[in-house]
Amino acid sequence: xxxxxxxxxxxxxxxxxxxxxxxxxxxxxxxxxxxxxxxxxxxxxxxxxxxxxxxxxxxxxxxxxxxxxxxxxxxxxxxxxxxxxxxxxxxxxxxxxxxxxxxxxxxxxxxxxxxxxxxxxxxxxxxxxxxxxxxxxxxxxxxxxxxxxxxxxxxxxxxxxxxxxxxxxxxxxxxxxxxxxxxxxxxxxx
Amino acid sequence: xxxxxxxxxxxxxxxxxxxxxxxxxxxxxxxxxxxxxxxxxxxxxxxxxxxxxxxxxxxxxxxxxxxxxxxxxxxxxxxxxxxxxxxxxxxxxxxxxxxxxxxxxxxxxxxxxxxxxxxxxxxxxxxxxxxxxxxxxxxxxxxxxxxxxxxxxxxxxxxxxxxxxxxxxxxxxxxxxxxxxxxxxxxxxxxxxxxxxxxxxxxxxxxxxxxxxxxxxxxxxxxxxxxxxxxxxxxxxxxxxxxxxxxxxxxxxxxxxxxxxxxxxxxxxxxxxxxxxxxxxxxxxxxxxxxxxxxxxxxxxxxxxxxxxxxxxxxxxxxxxxxxxxxxxxxxxxxxxxxxxxxxxxxxxxxxxxxxxxxxxxxxxxxxxxxxxxxxxxxxxxxxxxxxxxxxxxxxxxxxxxxxxxxxxxxxxxxxxxxxxxxxxxxxxxxxxxxxxxxxxxxxxxxxxxxxxxxxxxxxxxxxxxxxxxxxxxxxxxxxxxxxxxxxxxxxxxxxxxxxxxxxxxxxxxxxxxxxxxxxxxxxxxxxxxxxxxxxxxxxxxxxxxxxxxxxxxxxxxxxxxxxxxxxxxxxxxxxxxxxxx
Numbered sequence: 001x002x003x004x005x006x007x008x009x010x011x012x013x014x015x016x017x018x019x020x021x022x023x024x025x026x027x028x029x030x031x032x033x034x035x036x037x038x039x040x041x042x043x044x045x046x047x048x049x050x051x052x053x054x055x056x057x058x059x060x061x062x063x064x065x066x067x068x069x070x071x072x073x074x075x076x077x078x079x080x081x082x083x084x085x086x087x088x089x090x091x092x093x094x095x096x097x098x099x100x101x102x103x104x105x106x107x108x109x110x111x112x113x114x115x116x117x118x119x120x121x122x123x124x125x126x127x128x129x130x131x132x133x134x135x136x137x138x139x140x141x142x143x144x145x146x147x148x149x150x151x152x153x154x155x156x157x158x159x160x161x162x163x164x165x166x167x168x169x170x171x172x173x174x175x176x177x178x179x180x181x182x183x184x185x186x187x188x189x190x
Numbered sequence: 191x192x193x194x195x196x197x198x199x200x201x202x203x204x205x206x207x208x209x210x211x212x213x214x215x216x217x218x219x220x221x222x223x224x225x226x227x228x229x230x231x232x233x234x235x236x237x238x239x240x241x242x243x244x245x246x247x248x249x250x251x252x253x254x255x256x257x258x259x260x261x262x263x264x265x266x267x268x269x270x271x272x273x274x275x276x277x278x279x280x281x282x283x284x285x286x287x288x289x290x291x292x293x294x295x296x297x298x299x300x301x302x303x304x305x306x307x308x309x310x311x312x313x314x315x316x317x318x319x320x321x322x323x324x325x326x327x328x329x330x331x332x333x334x335x336x337x338x339x340x341x342x343x344x345x346x347x348x349x350x351x352x353x354x355x356x357x358x359x360x361x362x363x364x365x366x367x368x369x370x371x372x373x374x375x376x377x378x379x380x381x382x383x384x385x386x387x388x389x390x391x392x393x394x395x396x397x398x399x400x401x402x403x404x405x406x407x408x409x410x411x412x413x414x415x416x417x418x419x420x421x422x423x424x425x426x427x428x429x430x431x432x433x434x435x436x437x438x439x440x441x442x443x444x445x446x447x448x449x450x451x452x453x454x455x456x457x458x459x460x461x462x463x464x465x466x467x468x469x470x471x472x473x474x475x476x477x478x479x480x481x482x483x484x485x486x487x488x489x490x491x492x493x494x495x496x497x498x499x500x501x502x503x504x505x506x507x508x509x510x511x512x513x514x515x516x517x518x519x520x521x522x523x524x525x526x527x528x529x530x531x532x533x534x535x536x537x538x539x540x541x542x543x544x545x546x547x548x549x550x551x552x553x554x555x556x557x558x559x560x561x562x563x564x565x566x567x568x569x570x571x572x573x574x575x576x577x578x579x580x581x582x583x584x585x586x587x588x589x590x591x592x593x594x595x596x597x598x599x600x601x602x603x604x605x606x607x608x609x610x611x612x613x614x615x616x617x618x619x620x621x622x623x624x625x626x627x628x629x630x631x632x633x634x635x636x637x638x639x640x641x642x643x644x645x646x647x648x649x650x651x652x653x654x655x656x657x658x659x660x661x662x663x664x665x666x667x668x669x670x671x672x673x674x675x676x677x678x679x680x681x682x683x684x685x686x687x688x689x690x691x692x693x694x695x696x697x698x699x700x701x702x703x704x705x706x707x708x709x710x711x712x713x714x715x716x717x718x719x720x721x722x723x724x725x726x727x728x729x730x731x732x733x734x735x736x737x738x739x740x741x742x743x744x745x746x747x748x749x750x751x752x753x754x755x756x757x758x759x760x761x762x763x764x765x766x767x768x769x770x771x772x
Contacts, residue, residue, distance in 0.1 A: 010377060013326065014314060021318050062501035068323045068343065071377040169376035175338060 002031060003057050004083060006159050007046040007064055008038070008072040008167070015069040019046060022063050028052045032085075032156030043071065047083075047158040072167055080162035086155040087130050087137045088119075092148040095123040107147050114140045196369055202330045202360045203232035206294070208367040209337035210238060215265050217241060217256065217631055218294075219249040223269020224309055225296035228361035241631060241660060244652035246273050248624035250280020251650075254289050255628025258611045259586055261414065263290040263344050264628065270296045271309030274317070274355070279618055281320040281351045286615030287435060288412055290349035292340050293321075297357040300328065313355045322350030327357065330365040338370045347380035348499040349412055384496065384515030384523070392470075392494050392511055393527035397535035399468035399492075400542035402428040405451070405480075408435030408614070409473015409497060409517050416607045418521035419472065420444065425528045428543060429550045431459045433480055435614040436473070438604035442583055448550060449559070452480035453750045454596040457557035457759060460750065462550050463488055464757040471495045473517045476506035477615070486755030496520050557761060559600050560747060568717050570594065570669055570740040574601040576720050577639060577667065580728055585637040586611065586629050590622030590646025593675035596746045598641055620649030623666060627653055630662045637665070637728065644670040644694050654707045657733045665727045666735045670697065671742045679745045682769070683760075689771045700737035711735035743769075 009015050016035060023030055029051040038045050052060055057075055064073035076083065093104045107126060111118060116130035125148070130140055134157065144150050195208060206229065210218070217239045222230045233240055243249045246268040253264030268277050274295040284291045298307040314326045323343050325336045333356070340352040396402055410419050410432075416439050423430045423446050431451045432439050440447045449456035451463050463469070463480075469491045474480075481487040487507065495502075495509035496517050503512040513520055562569045574597045581587065583605035589595045589612045604610045611629055613621040626640030642650075647668045657664055674692040681689050704711025709732055714723045720738070727734040748759035 013328075014318065014324075017315065018318060025319050059501065059505055062505075065379075066499070066501050068375055068378045168379070170379045171376075172372040172374040173342075174372055175342075175370055 001052065001054050002077070003050045003052050003060060004076040004081070004157065004159050005046075005048045005050060005060065005064065006074045006076050006081070006161065007048065007070055009035070009044050009046055010069045010071065011037070011042050011044055012069050015044075016046075018067050018069060019048070019064065022067065023048070023050060023060070026060075026063055028056075028060055032154070034156045034158045045158075047076075047156070049157050071169060072165075074161060074165070076159045076161060081159050082162065083133060083157050083159040084131050085134055085137055085157045087140065088127060088153045089116075089130070089141065089144055090127045090151045091125050091144050092150070093125040103147060107144070110143055110147075114143075116140065195367055197366070199364055199366060201228065201232060202333060202356070202363045202365065203229040204236075205330065205333055205365060205367045206337065206356070206361070207232055207236050207238060209334055210265065213263070213338070213341045215263075218265045218267050219243055219252040219256070219628065220267030220294075221246050221249055221269070221273060223273045223296060225270045225298055225358040226267070226273075226361070228358065229267075229296065240267075241627075241656065243624070243627075244655050245650075246276035247279055247620065248627070248650055248653050248656070250277045250284070250291070250293065251618075251621050251624035252628035252631070253291050253293075254280065254284055254621075255588060255611055255625030256632045257284075257289050257291055257628075258625070259608050259629040260632045261290075261608065262632070263292055263341060265292050265294065267294045268296070269309065270298055270313070271311045273309075274313040275311055277353075278316065278320050279616075281317055281353065283613050283616040283618045283621065284351035285320060285322065287613065288349050288408060289351065290345040291351040292344050293317075293351060293353040295353060295355050296361070297326070297355045299359045300357045301359075303357065313353070317353045320351070321353045322348075324353040324355065326355045327360050330360050330363040331368070333360065334368055334370050339373055339375060342373050343375070343378065347378075380498065381500070381514050382498070382516040382519055384513040384520040386523070388511060388513045389520060389523050390527050392513065392524055393531055394535070395468060395492065395494060395511060396426055396470065396528065397531060397539060400539055401465060401467040401546045402426060402470060402543070403462055403466035403468065403491070404428060404430035404470045404472065405433070405463065405474055406430060406436050406439050406472040407433035407474035410436055410439035411473075411607045413473060413498065413517040414607075415473070415518035415521055416440070418518055418525060421525050422521055422528065425525060425532065426543075427547070429462055429547065431455070431463065433474055433477070433614075434599055434612070437599060437610040438607045441605040442603035443605060446547075448554065450599055451756070452477075453482070454600065454746050454748065455480075456554070456559060456600065457748055457761065458550055458553035460748070460756040460759055461553045464755075465549075466491045469493045471497075471509075472521070473497060475502045481506065482750045482754050482756040486757070557748070560762075561601065564717060564741070566716070568715060568720055568738055568740045570597055570671065570744050571601060572717065573667075573669055573720065573738050573740060574598055576724055577641070578602040579721075580724055581637070581639070583609075585609065585639055586626075586633060587639050587641060588612070588622055588626035588629055589640075590642035590649075591617045591619045591676075592643045592646060593671075593679065593744075593746050594641055594643045594669040596676075597669075619646040622646050623650040623657075623664070624653050626664045626666070627656060627660075627662055630664050631660070638663075640664050640666045642666070642668055643675055644668055644672065644697055645674045648694070648697075654703070654735075658707050658709055662733060663731060664733050666733065667724075667727070668700070668735070668737045669740055670737050671740050671744070672697070673742065676746070678743075682743070682745070683749075683751070683764070687769045689769050691772065693771060697737075700735050704735040709733045709735070711737070713737040713739065715739035
């Protein structure tokens with residue numbers, strides 16, 4: 001079963017390696033992964049689709065939270081969230097007369113139906129760009145495949161939560177103070 | 191903080207040493223190399239103590255022995271490439287057993303990183319999963335912040351090893367030790383106070399239980415919660431077990447202490463675990479060596495699980511009542527609630543608890559640990575009992591891994607925390623002697639035993655030099671049965687006694703080996719010499735090597751076979767097939 005995890009991660013060297021390393025080491029199969037800067041340039045948001053049994057889903061989030069570079073880990077699988085993926089698809093459709101000309105027109109019509117944009121066009125074929133959820137992209141690929149030779153690059157899913165969750169971060173701790181002095185509400189600051 | 195130090199221009203090496211001083215580090219266990227030359231040059235004039243080991247692997251084990259016996263953060267140091275990779279076993283070991291440790295490794299000059307330079311290894315990448323966190327220093331200005339963060343991460347929350355990789359040019363650069371006033375790790379949240387409502391509910395569940403059972407482990411020691419644990423057990427008057435990692439949390443002499451549960455735990459400990467209706471799990475992780483087959487583990491029990499690491503709760507066994515927090519604090523509060531509600535709630539279940547205590551005692555009487563004594567050969571169990579007699583529950587016992595480790599856990603008493611030192615989670619052979627070295631350095635006046643099998647002893651032979659060089663009066667006892675005992679036991683029980691590659695012949699003569707290093711050694715093989723030889727070893731002011739030839743084919747019982755249920759223990763020797771040896 002696919003679990004969609006959304007992580008807020010510090011842009012420190014090795015942070016990406018740590019996240020993927022833990023997932024692999026714990027035996028969770030990574031199906032897709034996207035990562036990019038957020039509004040705060042010191043932080044990145046990662047969306048990872050992991051193949052894991054339902055009952056293990058909370059454990060994956062806990063393992064992510066254990067990483068010092070991970071500020072927040074959320075499970076978007078069942079929670080209110082919008083997930084989208086980008087697809088770039090190149091389809092072969094030779095320019096010419098008669099049958100091939102019809103094929104090219106048909107492709108453009110399909111693209112319109114799916115809301116895809118033509119981002120490149122030449123005598124060899126087209127490159128189409130489409131965004132949507134995974135099922136829509138899967139269908140689009142199937143349809144395009146029937147028209148000719150295709151090559152596909154997918155970005156992997158990225159996901160944003162519909163709920164605004166307050167980010168709970170650990171505040172700074174003063175060195176030299178004892179552990180009890182450095183707490184607020186029983187949580188160690190640092 | 192002295193402004194004189196903050197204003198002084200110094201090398202990166204000196205900045206590092208100042209960081210260590212600020213962290214209260216007294217000893218580094220290490221081995222120099224090419225890229226750490228600048229650091230070692232700075233150490234030449236510096237008062238910090240450095241113990242030169244003879245193999246980096248043992249620097250990590252020694253730092254662990256230091257940490258495990260004191261609770262302080264151990265420090266080890268190695269050069270780049272092979273030096274750093276030699277630390278990996280010790281790091282993974284510390285990770286598995288949650289030992290606070292900081293490893294400092296040199297790295298090739300920054301501009302050579304990634305070019306396959308001489309003695310270069312991707313230490314940062316290799317140790318990513320071997321550490322709680324690791325750092326590669328890119329600028330000297332970052333070094334103090336990184337170092338102090340490293341120590342903070344190592345010793346807080348669930349302790350663990352942290353590695354700091356420092357390129358040679360950083361050691362050589364000139365800069366300042368800028369005092370670090372604050373540590374900011376926004377992603378590192380440690381919850382210390384457990385949820386009050388949960389703790390109250392726990393007190394209620396405990397009084398409602400008819401067969402409550404305390405399952406306490408390493409977390410009690412890391413959390414310094416031994417007193418609170420004993421208090422809890424006394425208030426409820428219920429049985430308690432300590433796991434391999436938790437031995438000493440409850441004094442062995444305590445009337446409610448049963449023993450260790452699990453694969454080689456006692457009959458009563460496992461029967462109690464199986465039949466309990468409430469498991470109070472404190473600072474434990476339901477390791478497979480304890481649980482056996484999960485479907486058959488504590489099938490009648492609800493579980494209260496207290497741990498500082500949220501990822502351990504419900505990882506293996508669903509926690510009916512999870513409490514994330516520092517076990518010492520949680521127990522303090524729990525004890526208050528238990529006392530408050532005792533008069534009202536305890537009487538109703540007291541008859542059940544009394545019957546339960548009686549049942550535990552019956553199991554303990556039915557199948558105590560086997561303590562065989564022979565008239566013409568030394569039984570390994572007898573050796574452990576004699577060590578126990580001399581220790582009286584107070585000596586520091588460091589073991590290696592294998593049959594001797596199991597017998598030492600079963601048959602030697604530990605009256606206080608941090609006396610029992612062993613590699614539990616990873617089970618690294620070669621751990622014994624170097625960890626004893628570290629424990630002796632940390633506890634100069636105390637009696638320290640290093641107990642190894644003949645296999646594990648030979649994995650850390652080089653450290654005999656370190657022991658002699660530093661005048662460490664470690665009592666090195668080799669339980670010598672001529673085999674890789676635990677593997678041989680499994681081959682006997684599960685592989686039709688086909689003994690493949692477990693014969694450890696060509697063992698050196700102890701008296702000659704010790705004499706070669708300039709100290710005293712002896713071999714004994716008769717029970718009449720056992721007690722006096724041990725006393726002679728203990729009386730010796732310096733180190734002592736005692737090779738004890740024990741019964742060759744002796745198995746550790748009880749045993750829960752792999753995949754077996756904890757209530758289906760093998761209690762004694764089945765008839766073996768004739769041995770085939772390759």
